[in-house]
Amino acid sequence: MPKDGSTRNGEGRDPIAGERKKRLRGNTADIHGLVRGLYYRVTLADNSIRWIASQERRQPGSSGETRRLIGVSPDVTARKEMEKKIEAAAREWQTTFDSIPDQVMILNRDHRVVQANAAARSFLNLPLKKILGNRCYTVMHGKDRPISTCPFPAIREIKGHGESDIYDDRKKKWFHISVDPVLDDEGETIRVVHMARDITESKRIETETFCARREILRTERLLRMGELTASLAHELNQPLTSILSNARAALRFIDSGTLDMDELKDILKDIANDDKRARDIIRSLRSMIKPEEGEKVRALLNDVVQEVVSVFHGETVIPNLNVETVLSDPSLEVHIDTVQIQQVVINLMMNAAESMLDQTENKKIIIRAEAGDNNKARVAVSDHGPGIAGEDLGRIFEPLFTTKRFGLGMGLSLSRSIVEAHGGRIWAENNRDKGTTFYFDLPAGERRDG
Amino acid sequence: MAEEKPTVFIIDDDPSIRKSLLRLLRSFGFEAETFDSAEEYLERERYQGTGCIVLDVRMPGIDGLALQNELNKADYTMPVIFVTAHGNIPMSVEAMKKGAVDFLPKPFDDNEFLQAVNRAVETDRTAKIRFAGTREILRRIQRLTPREQEVLRYVVSGMPNKQIAFRLGIAEKTVKAHRGRIMKKLEIDSLPELTRLAEKAGIQPL
Ligand SMILES: Nc1ncnc2c1ncn2[C@@H]1O[C@H](COP(=O)(O)OP(=O)(O)OP(=O)(O)O)[C@@H](O)[C@H]1O
Ligand SMILES: [Mg+2]
Numbered sequence: 001m002p003k004d005g006s007t008r009n010g011e012g013r014d015p016i017a018g019e020r021k022k023r024l025r026g027n028t029a030d031i032h033g034l035v036r037g038l039y040y041r042v043t044l045a046d047n048s049i050r051w052i053a054s055q056e057r058r059q060p061g062s063s064g065e066t067r068r069l070i071g072v073s074p075d076v077t078a079r080k081e082m083e084k085k086i087e088a089a090a091r092e093w094q095t096t097f098d099s100i101p102d103q104v105m106i107l108n109r110d111h112r113v114v115q116a117n118a119a120a121r122s123f124l125n126l127p128l129k130k131i132l133g134n135r136c137y138t139v140m141h142g143k144d145r146p147i148s149t150c151p152f153p154a155i156r157e158i159k160g161h162g163e164s165d166i167y168d169d170r171k172k173k174w175f176h177i178s179v180d181p182v183l184d185d186e187g188e189t190i191r192v193v194h195m196a197r198d199i200t201e202s203k204r205i206e207t208e209t210f211c212a213r214r215e216i217l218r219t220e221r222l223l224r225m226g227e228l229t230a231s232l233a234h235e236l237n238q239p240l241t242s243i244l245s246n247a248r249a250a251l252r253f254i255d256s257g258t259l260d261m262d263e264l265k266d267i268l269k270d271i272a273n274d275d276k277r278a279r280d281i282i283r284s285l286r287s288m289i290k291p292e293e294g295e296k297v298r299a300l301l302n303d304v305v306q307e308v309v310s311v312f313h314g315e316t317v318i319p320n321l322n323v324e325t326v327l328s329d330p331s332l333e334v335h336i337d338t339v340q341i342q343q344v345v346i347n348l349m350m351n352a353a354e355s356m357l358d359q360t361e362n363k364k365i366i367i368r369a370e371a372g373d374n375n376k377a378r379v380a381v382s383d384h385g386p387g388i389a390g391e392d393l394g395r396i397f398e399p400l401f402t403t404k405r406f407g408l409g410m411g412l413s414l415s416r417s418i419v420e421a422h423g424g425r426i427w428a429e430n431n432r433d434k435g436t437t438f439y440f441d442l443p444a445g446e447r448r449d450g
Numbered sequence: 451m452a453e454e455k456p457t458v459f460i461i462d463d464d465p466s467i468r469k470s471l472l473r474l475l476r477s478f479g480f481e482a483e484t485f486d487s488a489e490e491y492l493e494r495e496r497y498q499g500t501g502c503i504v505l506d507v508r509m510p511g512i513d514g515l516a517l518q519n520e521l522n523k524a525d526y527t528m529p530v531i532f533v534t535a536h537g538n539i540p541m542s543v544e545a546m547k548k549g550a551v552d553f554l555p556k557p558f559d560d561n562e563f564l565q566a567v568n569r570a571v572e573t574d575r576t577a578k579i580r581f582a583g584t585r586e587i588l589r590r591i592q593r594l595t596p597r598e599q600e601v602l603r604y605v606v607s608g609m610p611n612k613q614i615a616f617r618l619g620i621a622e623k624t625v626k627a628h629r630g631r632i633m634k635k636l637e638i639d640s641l642p643e644l645t646r647l648a649e650k651a652g653i654q655p656l
Contacts, residue, residue, distance in 0.1 A: 237535035238464050241557035245470035248560035252477035267473065274466055 039076075051080040103196040106182075109189060111135045111146065120196075136194060142170055149361070151179050152192060159189055165199065165320045167360040174203040174320075203320075207357075235281045239274035246271050301334050301377050301444075302327040305369045308345040321353055322364040329370060334377050334442050340418045341442070344426075347411040348381040348438045354404065355385025355436065362434075376424075377444035382437040387430040396428065415440075454499050456571045457481040461491050461517070462506040462533070467556075471504060471563075478564050480571075488512035488520075496526060500578055502551070502570035507534035527577070529570035533558070587651045593635045601628040605641075606648040607655035 038054040054073035061067035097104065103120035105113050116124070116131045124131060124139055137143045137150070146153055151162035163178040175196045182191035250267045253259040309325050334341075349365060356363045362384045372378035388396060395401045397416045402409030412426075419426040419440045426440040458480050460471050468484040475482040481501075485491040489511055491503075503521075507514040518530055529551040551573055552566040594602065604614040611629070615622040638644055648655075 234535040237556040238467060241533075241535070242464075242466040242470040244557050244559060245467075245474040245563075249470070249473040249477040252474075252560070256477070270466065270469065274470075277466075 049077075050075050051077045100195075105131075105136060105194045105196075107136050107152070107192045107194050109192075111137060111152065113139060114191060123196075140196070141168060151177060152194065159183060159187070165203075167320075169360065173198055173200045175199060232281070236278055239278040239281070242274045243271050243278075246274075296335055296337050298333055298335050299338055300330070301332040301369045301379070301442075302330055304334070304336070304338055304341060305345060305367060305379060308342045308349070309367060312346060312349050320360075320363050321356070323349075324364060324366045326366065326368045326370075328368070332369065332371055332377050332444060334444055336422055336442060337418075341422070344415040344418050344440065345379065345381070347415045351411060351438070352381055352383035352385065352436075355383050359385070371444065372441050375444050376441040378439060378441050380437050380439045382431060382435060384431075384435040387434065387436050388428060393428060393430075397426070455479070455481045456574070457483060457497065457499060457501040458567060458571075459491060459497075459501065459503045459528075460484045461486075461488060461503060461509075461514075463487060463509045464506070467506070474560060474563065475567070478560075478567065480567065488514070488517035491517070492520065497528075500571055500574045502529045502531060502567060502574055504531045504533060504567070507532050529573045529577075531566050531570055584650055587636075587647055590636050591651050591653075594632060598628055598632050598635070601625060602632055602644075602648065603653060603656055605629060605632070606645050606653060609656075 036056050038052075040052055040054070042050050042052055044050065052073050053076045054071065057070045057072070059067045059070055097115070098118035100117055101119055103123050104115075104117040105120050106115035108114055112133055113131050113136055116128060121128060121131065126139065131139055136152070137146050141147055147166065149164055149166040151164045159181050161178065161180050163176065165174060165176050167174050176199045178195045180193045181189040182193060184190045246267045250259070250264060253263065305325065305327065309323055312323065345367070349367070352365045353363075364384050366380075366382045368378075368380040368382075370378050370380075392401075392403065397412045398409070399413035400409040401413075416426050419442070422442050424440055424442040426438065428436055428438045430436050458475050460468055460475070460482055462468050462471070462484075463486055465486070468486065472482045472484050483494075485494070487509060488505075492512075505514040505517060512520070514530075514532055514534075521527060521530075531552045531554060533554045533556055535556045551570045554562060554566055591599070600618070601614060604617065609617075611622050611625045615625045618625070633639060633644065636644065636647060638647060
């Protein structure tokens with residue numbers, strides 16, 4: 001490192017005259033007596049390069065005359081390097097910003113766009129000038145106020161990360177939006193980083209996966225039904241064959257006058273027995289279709305519902321579905337076969353979700369668990385779907401009633417047998433605004449069985 | 451020998467089916483015996499009279515189709531009526547190919563069953579008669595000397611006596627004498643009859 005003094009002292013000897021490369025500032029105005037400033041590079045004897053900002057200052061006398069000129073030539077190599085770094089960092093930031101494949105916009109508190117990266121600019125197909133200063137919902141969605149599903153307004157207040165999926169019906173695309181506030185020293189939100197990722201394709205795949213899964217489920221159920229009918233047919237054909245043969249034999253014995261009373265008695269007994277056998281087969285088949293009688297336990301209704309909701313989230317892929325759970329009475333107890341009642345809730349949620357499958361907005365299921373009248377515990381599952389036509393309302397609980405292409409019409413009839421086996425009741429009502437609510441009541445409270 | 455009642459053998463693992471079918475067959479005027487499995491039926495001594503088998507397709511152990519195979523292998527053929535509570539077409543086709551006369555899906559009505567049993571018994575009767583006839587012919591052919599059997603083959607080929615004599619290097623008169631003895635031993639008196647009989651006995655023309 002050359003000694004600091006060497007340049008200043010060496011000025012008179014002018015070892016640097018030939019080294020003046022740049023005059024970043026030439027003669028400047030006479031501010032604070034600055035006569036001129038020079039900015040140049042010197043190469044020292046050891047070949048190291050230093051940057052010098054040389055200034056000449058006039059010191060005026062009492063009558064304004066130039067009393068003397070003072071020259072300072074400080075070494076500003078360090079500052080120069082810092083500036084270069086800052087410039088490089090700015091370039092780096094811009095390049096990075098522009099190379100993010102998601103659309104990134106930086107917004108102020110007022111929703112106005114302060115920055116937009118290349119992806120955003122090309123998506124909006126607008127030059128930067130037309131974007132900057134405009135409200136994000138105007139440039140993005142062509143709206144004059146923030147759209148309801150945008151997470152921005154919320155995070156401005158909570159000052160934390162927020163995200164959501166929104167559907168842009170102008171562009172017919174799904175976006176995953178994430179927003180992060182930039183806070184100032186006081187912790188106030190001054191900017192919001194708004195990222196939008198086009199997830200239309202993955203939404204489509206999700207929907208397809210959901211439909212495929214649903215179909216597998218149905219095929220399985222259909223197969224099971226097929227097996228059941230096959231075994232029912234086989235089982236029932238046996239006693240039917242015997243009954244018919246016995247009856248025909250008896251008739252022939254009568255016709256030929258060879259009927260023996262004891263034989264007739266025996267035949268009738270056999271017919272009665274085979275009839276009972278057929279009845280037992282039908283009974284056991286019913287219990288096959290109905291879920292098996294399980295063990296009833298005492299359980300907290302809220303726990304039962306909560307568990308289903310989390311299972312439902314894990315098990316089903318329903319695009320952009322929102323499930324809200326309202327649990328009002330934490331001590332509400334029911335005496336139930338948990339698996340069966342959870343099956344009922346799943347069936348109702350499944351139907352609710354399926355009713356909103358084609359919807360893009362407001363896909364919301366609300367599940368309420370609350371105390372009902374007459375010591376009942378009530379569960380309500382509401383959706384925002386199309387509702388149920390008046391003439392169908394009376395038939396939806398019938399076995400095999402369905403309006404769906406791949407529906408079996410088993411969900412509700414099964415649910416009804418379960419609820420009724422619990423001494424409860426299940427029914428449906430169309431909501432006043434939109435959609436349907438299914439309710440079921442179960443006997444609540446302590447049961448001291450004798 | 452008095453005309454014996456045909457016997458129907460019912461093989462079914464379901465006791466109430468066995469009992470009711472037995473009754474129905476008796477009301478038709480048939481003799482019937484029941485077996486609760488194919489295995490039990492195979493234990494029974496060979497039945498020589500006419501009859502048929504009513505066989506349940508699906509049974510534990512040896513099932514209907516397998517029993518049919520066993521019986522075919524043992525040359526113990528009797529027409530089989532398959533009854534099944536869940537018939538399917540490929541299965542019935544297979545059974546028919548192997549000589550089942552009928553395939554009745556349960557439940558069947560009495561007339562259907564009666565017709566099937568009648569058909570089966572009739573099939574069995576003609577088969578037995580044909581079989582008995584063939585056996586008799588073979589017995590008669592055994593009576594012929596080797597030379598006579600040789601002559602018989604030439605005769606059924608439609609060769610005139612002269613040619614036969616030439617071929618065998620014997621006198622035409624001798625051939626004539628052989629023919630007379632053949633007709634006598636086989637208990638027939640015309641050439642067409644002889645040809646038919648030879649055909650039944652499986653004697654190939656030269
Ligand atoms: N939340 C709902 N909104 C609108 N319609 C509904 C709703 N729930 C049920 N339904 C109607 O009731 C019918 C019967 O429903 P159910 O669950 O018994 O059978 P499914 O859903 O058609 O078939 P699956 O056996 O696969 O459940 C449905 O096809 C539909 O028409
Ligand atoms: Mg359903």
